[in-house]
Amino acid sequence: MKVKKISIYILLVIFFSIFLSLSQIIFDFIFQKEPYLYYGSFPIESNNLKFSKEFPQQAKAVLSLEGDILKVYLPKNSKYFDLILKDLKVFLYDTSIKLNKIVKPYFIEKENLKTPEVYNFYIKIIGLVFYFTIFISGRIFTIFDKNNLILFMLHYYKEYFKRVFFLLSAIFSFIAIELLILHDISELYLFLIYALLSILLTSVFENIYLNILIPLVFSIIALFFENIIFALFILLAGFIISIVYNYISIFYNKTINVKEEKEVE
Amino acid sequence: MSDVMLKIVNSKIAFPDIEIITGEKVGIYANNPDELFRNLLKIIIKPKKYTEEYVLEGMEAENLSYFSRRIFHVISTGLWNEKNINKLIENKPENRKIIILLIKESEIDLKNIVDISIYIDKNLSQENILVITDSKDFLEAICDRVIDINGNALELEEGIFIKRLDNMEEIENINEIEEKYVPLILKKRELNVRGI
Numbered sequence: 001m002k003v004k005k006i007s008i009y010i011l012l013v014i015f016f017s018i019f020l021s022l023s024q025i026i027f028d029f030i031f032q033k034e035p036y037l038y039y040g041s042f043p044i045e046s047n048n049l050k051f052s053k054e055f056p057q058q059a060k061a062v063l064s065l066e067g068d069i070l071k072v073y074l075p076k077n078s079k080y081f082d083l084i085l086k087d088l089k090v091f092l093y094d095t096s097i098k099l100n101k102i103v104k105p106y107f108i109e110k111e112n113l114k115t116p117e118v119y120n121f122y123i124k125i126i127g128l129v130f131y132f133t134i135f136i137s138g139r140i141f142t143i144f145d146k147n148n149l150i151l152f153m154l155h156y157y158k159e160y161f162k163r164v165f166f167l168l169s170a171i172f173s174f175i176a177i178e179l180l181i182l183h184d185i186s187e188l189y190l191f192l193i194y195a196l197l198s199i200l201l202t203s204v205f206e207n208i209y210l211n212i213l214i215p216l217v218f219s220i221i222a223l224f225f226e227n228i229i230f231a232l233f234i235l236l237a238g239f240i241i242s243i244v245y246n247y248i249s250i251f252y253n254k255t256i257n258v259k260e261e262k263e264v265e
Numbered sequence: 266m267s268d269v270m271l272k273i274v275n276s277k278i279a280f281p282d283i284e285i286i287t288g289e290k291v292g293i294y295a296n297n298p299d300e301l302f303r304n305l306l307k308i309i310i311k312p313k314k315y316t317e318e319y320v321l322e323g324m325e326a327e328n329l330s331y332f333s334r335r336i337f338h339v340i341s342t343g344l345w346n347e348k349n350i351n352k353l354i355e356n357k358p359e360n361r362k363i364i365i366l367l368i369k370e371s372e373i374d375l376k377n378i379v380d381i382s383i384y385i386d387k388n389l390s391q392e393n394i395l396v397i398t399d400s401k402d403f404l405e406a407i408c409d410r411v412i413d414i415n416g417n418a419l420e421l422e423e424g425i426f427i428k429r430l431d432n433m434e435e436i437e438n439i440n441e442i443e444e445k446y447v448p449l450i451l452k453k454r455e456l457n458v459r460g461i
Contacts, residue, residue, distance in 0.1 A: 147344045153310055155335045251307055 005140050009170060016133050016174060020126070020181040027122045031060070031083060034116050036091075038063040043098045044091065058114040060084065063091065068103050070095065073110040079184045080119065124223055126182070127191040131222060133174055134192060135215050138199030141167040145203040149246045193231040194222040200238045204245050270393045271363055272320035273308060280304045280316075281416035285363070285393050290385070292396040292408035294419060294458060301397050301414060302341060302367040309334055322362075335360065341367035348372070351380055354389075363393045366407075370400040375430060375450060382406035401456050411456060419456060426452040 035050040037059045042049065049063075055073075056062060061084060062073040070092060074081065088105060095103045114120075142148070143163045152160045175192075178185045198215040205211065225231075271285040280301060285291050295301045304315075312319035313327040320326060326333045338361035340353045347353060350366075350373065357364060378400075385394070385407060396407055404411050411419040427436040430448035439449075 142346075147346065150306060150339075150344060153334065154337065154339055250303075251311070 008140055009137060012133055012137055013173065013177070016129070017177050017181070019129055020177065023122070023126060024181060027118075028083065030118055031080065031116075031122075034060045034118055036061050036063055036084075036087070038065075040064050040066075042095075044094045046091070046094075048087070049091075056113070058116060060116050060119075061088075062110070062113065065095065065103070068099070068101050070103050070105050072105055072107050073113055074107060075113045075115040076109045076111050077186075078115045078119065079187070123187050127188055127222065128219060130174065130178065130188050131191040131195045131219055132215070134171060134195035135198055137170040137174065138167060138195065139202065141170055142199070142203050143167050144200050144242050144246075146246045146249055149243070150250060153250075190226060190228055190231055191222050193228070193235050194218045197231075197235050197238045200235075200242045204242045269320055269323050271395070272318065273316055274318035276304070276308060276316040278304045278307060278315050279414070280308060281412055281414055283395070283412065283416070285395060287393060288391050289410065290394040290396070290408045292398065292404040292411040293414065294399070294401070294404060294411055294456070295397060295414045296399055298367055298369055298397045298399050302365075305365065305395075305397065306339070309337055309339075337361060337363050337365055339365045342372055343367075350377065351384065354381060354384065357389075357392075363395065364389070366394065366396045366398070368396065368398040368400055368403050370398070370403075373400060373403065375402060378403050378406045379450070401458060405452055405454055405456050413458075419458060421454045422457050423454050426455050428452065 033048065035048045037050050037052040037056050039052045039055060039062065042051070042063070042065055052059075052062070059073075059075070060080075061075075064071045064073075072088060092103055092105055141163060143160070148160060148163065171192075175185065178188060195218075198218045201214050202211045205214075222231075268287045269284060270287050270289070272283070273280065274282045276282075281293060283291065283293070293301060308315045308319070310330065312330050312333075316327075318325075321329075321333050321336060338357045340350065342348055342350065342353075344367075345353055350368065354364070354366075381403075385392075394407065396404065398404060405421070408421070411421060413419055427439065428434070428450045429436060429442075430450055436442065436449070
């Protein structure tokens, strides 16, 4: 049994690492073709430079040349600065040559400039895969169900904390992989919280339909409601619900009055 | 100091009155062992609420439920999420004095029963064991005394009983067997459950 769990976990780790590396390569490739927008006059031309009449709502980055300063507007909270730095250097170099003076960059994080759809899509895909990976490993090393609560109440603390340790190390190992490959995981906290929430709730209800429905519902919520305070709040609520429900289900079930019924017969 | 290890009398939920003397292996034969096991867990966790008399190691223990839980080593495949019952029995912590075993007939085969029986005879002969099961074979292999869910004693008939393992037929005499090579199991007693 233990061996089976660990082999599923190792498969997950391998799958997850391969997925992350591959998706990053593919994303880099596609993202390169996403054009930069400029407004106002711009001295150079390039395949991935596009003119915009007014300041755009959504772009990888917006460039505007004012005197000998190249203003680079980046969407707030975008994490791809390293990826576009090379292109920006080329632009700076070309402009400097063309104008025959040294042009300096000036980076501005713009509040109401949105990141391109490709980037949003990429983050969501990674988030979803991360979500289901955490969910599956949480189901393998489950600690939130009724049986574990009974073990805890029967003072099997060593066994219980061993299981907690397994679960935590599984979760942290996936976070570590994420950190190693992507270097930044701040977009993924939300998915982590919702994954924990679905682990909690699916361990409570032993109904197979609910156990399929709950992770799906929360994955959709994770995709569209990006409020982390709200997520933390329902995680806390889920935690309390799971403990109370488990505790109640130990003591109150349908069989409680069987003896009296038998005596009546 | 009495040598009563565990005594549960007049439970308010479906559970037979039971008394285990030190070193005794008692079995409860139940058609629905899961339910009985759940009720036993309730009694262990909250004895005061679910039973009238609750004695552990000769002491009234209704009010000591928090500490007295430590005395039980509770084994069921569902509870531990582990299919290997032998392993769960072998992992018994030293300070837990009463083993409670939930076994369902569907979870265990004769080979397992033989292993467990031998292990208990060898290593746990001084231990107190309470078995809740719907498996006749398991009760025959482990227990000194068997009761049904109403607390009535069931008879363990002594004798020599031989059973063929290939078709599960009882055999009166070994000479009856005509085949050359047949697996057998030898039982020293048989549980008489015709009364139920």
